[in-house]
Amino acid sequence: MDAIIKLKNLNVWYGENHVLKNINLEFYEKKITAIVGPSGCGKSTLLKTMNRLIELTENAKVSGEVLYRDINIYDPDVNVIEVRRRIGIVFQKTTPLPMSIYDNVAYGPRLHGISDKRTLDEIVKNSLIKVGLWDEVRHRLKDSAFNLSLGQQQRLAIARTISINPEVILMDEPTSALDPVSSMKIENLMKEFKNDYTIILVTHNLNQAKRVSDFTAFIYYGEIIEYNITDKIFREPEKKLTMQYMRGIVF
Amino acid sequence: MVENMLKASVNPCIKFDMKSTIFIIPIVIVIGVLVYILSLIILGGLKALNLDLLFTSIMYGGIFEAIIGTFLLLVGTSILALPISIATAIYLTEYAPKGGKTVKIIEQSIDNLAGLPSIVVGLFGYEFFVKMLGFGVSLLSGWLTLLIMVIPIVTKATKEAILMVPEEFRKVASALGATKWDIIRDIILPISMPGIASGIILGMARISGETAAILFTACTLTARGIPATPLEPIISLSYYLFVVIFTSPGSAYTKAYALATILMSITVSLYSIAIVVRFHYRKRKRW
Numbered sequence A: 001m002d003a004i005i006k007l008k009n010l011n012v013w014y015g016e017n018h019v020l021k022n023i024n025l026e027f028y029e030k031k032i033t034a035i036v037g038p039s040g041c042g043k044s045t046l047l048k049t050m051n052r053l054i055e056l057t058e059n060a061k062v063s064g065e066v067l068y069r070d071i072n073i074y075d076p077d078v079n080v081i082e083v084r085r086r087i088g089i090v091f092q093k094t095t096p097l098p099m100s101i102y103d104n105v106a107y108g109p110r111l112h113g114i115s116d117k118r119t120l121d122e123i124v125k126n127s128l129i130k131v132g133l134w135d136e137v138r139h140r141l142k143d144s145a146f147n148l149s150l151g152q153q154q155r156l157a158i159a160r161t162i163s164i165n166p167e168v169i170l171m172d173e174p175t176s177a178l179d180p181v182s183s184m185k186i187e188n189l190m191k192e193f194k195n196d197y198t199i200i201l202v203t204h205n206l207n208q209a210k211r212v213s214d215f216t217a218f219i220y221y222g223e224i225i226e227y228n229i230t231d232k233i234f235r236e237p238e239k240k241l242t243m244q245y246m247r248g249i250v251f
Numbered sequence B: 001m002v003e004n005m006l007k008a009s010v011n012p013c014i015k016f017d018m019k020s021t022i023f024i025i026p027i028v029i030v031i032g033v034l035v036y037i038l039s040l041i042i043l044g045g046l047k048a049l050n051l052d053l054l055f056t057s058i059m060y061g062g063i064f065e066a067i068i069g070t071f072l073l074l075v076g077t078s079i080l081a082l083p084i085s086i087a088t089a090i091y092l093t094e095y096a097p098k099g100g101k102t103v104k105i106i107e108q109s110i111d112n113l114a115g116l117p118s119i120v121v122g123l124f125g126y127e128f129f130v131k132m133l134g135f136g137v138s139l140l141s142g143w144l145t146l147l148i149m150v151i152p153i154v155t156k157a158t159k160e161a162i163l164m165v166p167e168e169f170r171k172v173a174s175a176l177g178a179t180k181w182d183i184i185r186d187i188i189l190p191i192s193m194p195g196i197a198s199g200i201i202l203g204m205a206r207i208s209g210e211t212a213a214i215l216f217t218a219c220t221l222t223a224r225g226i227p228a229t230p231l232e233p234i235i236s237l238s239y240y241l242f243v244v245i246f247t248s249p250g251s252a253y254t255k256a257y258a259l260a261t262i263l264m265s266i267t268v269s270l271y272s273i274a275i276v277v278r279f280h281y282r283k284r285k286r287w
């Protein structure tokens, strides 16, 4: 099994606050890996280090390596824009850009130099089809994306992410703001996407992790406590802490 | 127990009534004075105002040059102020190190600039633009002098508009590969536009009646017709009003009222537009 992303001795500080401690972790290609752990333990931070979005946070400091196909994305000669094209992210808060539905999906490709109208039309259509939104919005592509329901907005965010052909999709609690039906739609999308993308999913919902993921990492206050095949870690965790968390004893 | 509850519920009511009366008296006085001034000027102005007056040259007893002069001042200053103010605001909010000394110094200077008495700005304009740079008493010197008063207003409005843009947009766009400049151009500026627009209109309102700043820098009494180049002097409504009152207090009073009415309607309309834009913007904003 090939690891597409490898974290080596990864440490992150916000100012003096050491939030990720010596993380070593491998993410396998075209698999879904869930990251679970209590609130504030560093899950979002971990995702943000994997496409250098952490660099938007002024007081954040990163040390160690994030290897993407064996290239350290923090190397000075690596193009951060290319990193973010290949490693996309979907956030918890469904945030449409203040533009039309069409432009939300076309924005990424445009940033990467595609300006031909027909190519863009094609990309927008295919991306919306893939997230099952095309039939719902095909007649109002020029509408503001804010007119969509939350669930639709989140699927739009996913369409926006895949519009630039990433290989990895990071998902930070993508369903925690959504109703159960919309959540299920997104979970089903993740399962469909497994053939094409590597998905790293942060979730608070242990059942969701169980349902969709192949591997699960349990992180606790900045440290990886246990990492294993999902079935295994849920059925017979090796560490006591993991078991306690899975049973809702520690938070 | 019950008594206490009653007291507690009654007391605030009494206080509230007292407060509201205390606040109503000055409001009534202010509105009364305003209505009195407005009606005095408008009644006087309506008697003198007619289309002939507006389109007749000053040489033949009209005020045409003054209208054109004010128009040129407002438009020119706005066009110059926009890029400078937007660039300053973008620098302050996006590029300058946060909480750094540079930002503090620039912001403090902008605040101080906004508080300068306009006669002082006029004096500076006269020394610097008219004499030192040799632009003479001209439309150009007037523009540059008024810029000093307008830039702080537009910069502040732009900065506020930019700061209201939710942080999430930045995250989402960066994640798609947008550079800082991409984000400014595609997201921050477009959604700040209404705020910037209300800023520039406020700036125009502020200088539409300005007299002291252009007294020595842009206007001469002998200016006639429409200036052929920005290096020629102009006459503005405010300046001409000043001249009319100053030189012939008795006879030309109807003309003074006409000038005052026009000036006032320009200023009031500009302020109203700014308020409407701002209100509309706040109401419509939903990201």
Ligand SMILES: Nc1ncnc2c1ncn2[C@@H]1O[C@H](COP(=O)(O)OP(=O)(O)OP(=O)(O)O)[C@@H](O)[C@H]1O
Residues within 6 Å of the ligand: A014, A015, A017, A019, A038, A039, A040, A041, A042, A043, A044, A045, A046, A057, A059
């Ligand atoms: N910009 C920041 N500056 C300082 N501290 C921060 C910053 N962002 C996060 N932190 C802190 O870093 C720690 C990890 O935060 P992070 O957002 O990664 O946690 P999380 O596991 O995603 O939590 P949640 O499940 O609540 O989303 C927290 O203690 C948080 O308070």
Ligand SMILES: [Mg+2]
Residues within 6 Å of the ligand: A043, A044, A045, A172
């Ligand atoms: Mg988080």
